[in-house]
Amino acid sequence: MSLPARRPFRRLALLLATAASLIVPAALADGVDDYILGFMQRTHTPGVALAVVRDGKVEKMATYGVADAFARTNLEPSHTFQIASATKMLTGVALGRLEQAGKLSLDDDLRRHFPDAPDSWSRITIRQLATHSSGLEDRLGLGPDATTADIVAAAMKTPLAYEPGSRSRYGFTDFVVLQALIEKLSGEPFPAALRTWALTPLGMVESGFSTETNGTWTDRAAGIHVFRDGRQARDDFGYTPAGYAAGGLLTSLNDLVRFAQAIDKGDALPAATWQRLWMVPPFSIGKPGDFAIGWTKRDLLGHVAVGHSGGPALADILRLPDDRLTIMVMTNQRWLYPMLADGVAARYMPDRARMLPDDRPEMAERLRHALDSAARGTMDKTGFTEEAGNGMQGFFNDFGSALLTAAGPVRSIRLMEKATTPDGGDRRRYRVQFQHQSMVWLFSLNAAGQVDLMRPASDSTPLLP
Incomplete structure (x- = not known):
């Protein structure tokens, strides 16, 4: 249904957002709609999909604008979006379930699973791969057509960039090695393995990768756009299959809601395992670490927050474990800064952060x-x-x-x-x-x-x- 134009601003924003549609009844339209529509107007974003789930219940689920600025297709909750690096959260879920099945321990060293690896890999754990603290080098001198096996082989021949566990560096090689590991332990190519060990247990039936052909996720994909030099254009942003564990999943708003509800209900993993995935291990030098197992972790407005963005803002997913609140936002405009989930969160929870008197x-x-x-x-x-x-x-x-x-x-x-x-x-x-x-x-x-x-x-x- 169309969003009612309750005020002049909303009417203007609605026109600029191009036939925005809401899944929630008009009576539930609120300040979040103003925030999203205003954001779309200022940033020339064709479409936004938003869901807020608290304690397993959907508090808000809405789509705004169009799936494709050129085809003018109204955005629906079944449209799939490229979530880019937010895929890493699902890779983390797969690792958690493989550990529960006894196929790995996050504290295994890599030589246990890659016996042909150099001695230096015996100092690297699976946990360090998943927290970007392995020391593996990203500059491997390979071209865009390199396979997962090519990248793993090159990484084995390349000296470590730093001592494993001493620091972190957000990169690509870590998750390519994780992809090779998951394929080896599951006996399946990564898209199928992710479906077996994460997507299906989470109920994410509308998600997949663009190289798969037997699903609706490609046919229903929202276009990716970039607004530059005063005009809207298509963008072909994508991921090589060699690094699908790092990014590239197409998923729908429907599936993200199922993801959030599975966390709340403990369907795919028990609460204790989710907490383990969200733990940030300290560095070996005693300083706090930077990343959890495929997830980021930080404080937001005085609340603990986990999640991941991707694109950098094609997906912005935020989970507040203590509040049992999950906010999921996807867009089809790539030239954005990931801030929408934080902005929505500020409208759902109080600011508990302490302020100081300013002496300067x-x-x-x-x-x-x-x-x-x-x-x-x-x-x-x-x-x-x-x-x-x-x-x-x-x-x-x-x-x-x-x-x-x-x-x-x-x-x-x-x-x-x-x-x-x-x-x-x-x-x-x-x-x-x-x-x-x-x-x-x-x-x-x-x-x-x-x-x-x-x-x-x-x-x-x-x-x-």
Whole structure:
């Protein structure tokens, strides 16, 4: 049904969103609709699919706009979206179920499953692969046609980039090796193995990969778009089958709801196993780790949050375990910053994060000035170190521009945390309230008073390295 135009803004947003449709009754239309439709208007996003599940019950399920900006096909909950790196969550589920079946332990070293691997692989565990802390090198010198076996063989011949477990580096090789492992243990190609060990147990019957031919996920796929230079265009963003464990799954809103409900009901895995998948192991040097088993983990508004984005914003999936709340957003516009799930979450839960009195308001004003100047088109790098200034200018020339377009002007900046850096600088975490979105930013001055760090972060990103 069409969304009722209750206010002039909603009428304009509805037209710009191109025949938005809702699955929920019109009586349940709320501020989330305004947020999504406004986001679509500002970012030229043809279609958005959204679901909110709390304790196994669907609180909101809606599609807005079109599946394809050129075919003008209204978006439906059965349309499949490319969720890119959010696929890693399902790979994590497969690992959890394989462990339950006794086929592996997350603490197995790789030589147990790859006996021809070099001695260095005996220092790498499956858990480290899944948490991006294996030390495997991504620069293997292979072309785009390399197979899973080619990549694994090249990784075996390449020295480790760092000591396993000492740090993390988000990359591709880790999950290609996981793909080879899952194929070996299951006796199936990865698409079939993921279906056996994750998708089917989760009830995800409308999901699959583009190379599969016996399903509806390809026929019902929403187109991928990119808006640049004032016009909408198609985008052929995709994944090679060699790395499907890292990304490339097509899934529907219907299936994501089933995914969330399976977590709440403990259908595919018991609650204790989900908690294990969401644990972030510390590094061997004693510092907190960065990633869970195929999932990310952070704090959001004072709540524990797990999930993954992909595309970077074709999919944005957020689970709040303590609140038993799952928010799932998919779009068909690739040139976005992953922020929609956070924005929806802020409309469903209170902000419990503690704020501090700001003893250096001039620092907050410098952050505001940098953001305001970037929103006008060119960030003012005055007072930045060369490295920090060039880095942020590059960010705002890329996805940072999409972030500021979607978020709107800065309204307020509040201090959350502060620390002194080893070189005597002042590093701070701020809650930046934009017109349409609340976000966390890190901002730091070195001992000489120059800005040496500025970037979006989370409530729990470590202030100090």
